[in-house]
Amino acid sequence: MIKPLGRIILRYRYQLGVVGVLLLALFMRLHQLPSLPPGLHGDEAANGLDILRMFEQHDFRPFYNTNGGREALFFYLQAIGVQIFGTTIFGLRIIPALLGVAAVALTYIWLSSWYGKRVAVTAALLMAVSPWAVTISRDGYRAGLMAVMVPLTLWLYTKAVQTRQLAWFITAGAALGLGFYTYPTFWFIPLLLAALLAYTALRNRVLVRELLPDIGKSLAAAAAMLIPLVWYGVQHAGALFGRPTGVSVFNNPDGLAGSVGALGTSVAKTLLMFNVHGDENYRHNLGGQPELNIFVGAMFILGILVCVVRRKKLRYAGLLAVLFIMLLPAMLTAEGLPHALRSYGAMPAAM
Helix, strand or coil: CHHHHHHHHHHCHHHHHHHHHHHHHHHHHHCCCCCCCCCCCHHHHHHHHHHHHHHHHCCCCCEECCCCCEECHHHHHHHHHHHHHCCCHHHHHHHHHHHHHHHHHHHHHHHHHHHCHHHHHHHHHHHHHCHHHHHHHHCCCHHHHHHHHHHHHHHHHHHHHHHCCHHHHHHHHHHHHHHCCCCHHHHHHHHHHHHHHHHHHHHCHHHHHHHHHHHHHHHHHHHHHHHHHHHHHHHCHHHHHHHHHHCECCCCCCHHHHHHHHHHHHHHHHHHCCCCCCCCCCCCCCCCCCCCCHHHHHHHHHHHHHHHHCCCCHHHHHHHHHHHHCCHHHHCECCCCCCCCCCHHHHHHHC
C-alpha cells in the first residue's frame, strides 16, 4: 500500500505541490482578513463609495475620476465581494485577497512555460508567503491586479508563439487591452512586449516575420478592448493622466537639473528596496524592511547574475526585461520612495 502511494505522490509531486502552495497562499491572505490590517485606508473607502455609486446610481464607466482618478476593472471585481458580503471590510477585501491567490497560480503557470515546473513551484511558494505579496493582497488596492495581469499576459503570448494558433494571439491581445483598465504601471507592458519581440528578432528574424500577421491581429484585439477607455480619455484627458503626471520625476519645480537628481534618487531607492531598505508605508510593507528576506534576497541577486551570464537565451534576457521594465513605474516617480505598490508588477519576476 505504501509503495503505490509513494509512486502516486512522486508522479504527481508538482501538482500536489501547487495545491499545497495555493492553500498556503489562501490561508496567508484570508486569516483575520477583516482586522489585519486594522480599519479601512482612505483609498479602500473611496473604492467602496464608487462601488455604492455603481449599485445605487448605475454609474458604470471605464475610469472613475474620484480620488485622483482610477481605472475601473478592479472596482467591478471588488463589487462582487460587496454584493455577496455587504458593505463590510471583508466584503471589500475578499476579492483582492483571492486575486492574490490567483497571482500565485498565474506566476506558476507563466514560469513553468519558461523554466519548467520545479522553478515555477519554488517561485510560487516564495510569492505565497512573501510579506510584500501578502500585505498588498490583503489591502483593497487595485495595484494588486498587476501581479495577475503581468504573468497572465506573458503566459498567453508565450502560448500563442508556441502553438502559432490565432485564438491564442487574440486572447493574448484581449488580455493586453484589458490590462489598461487596472493600474497605470500596466502602461509599460507594451514596452516590455516590444523589447521581447526585438530581442527575438535579433535571434530569429524569420520567426518574427512569420508571426507578424498574427501579432497584428492580436494588437487589433487589444485596440478593440481599449475603445471605451480611449473614448473616455478623449473626453477627460486631464483625469486619465493627472495622477501619473503629478507624481512624475519630471514634474519638478527645479527644472531639468531637479528632474535628473530626482530620477537618480528614485532609481537608487527602488533598486535597494529588495535587500537594503523597503517601503516605509505599513500598508505596502513591514515598515521599511527589505522587500525580500536575507535568504530570498541573496538568491535574488544570484538569480540576476545567472540571467546576465545566460542573457543570450530569451528566457533569461526576457526575465531581466520583465523585472526592470516593471520597476520603471516606481523609478519614474518622485514621492513615497521606495514604493512597493508601484513596483508590484515586478513581483512575479522577482520571485
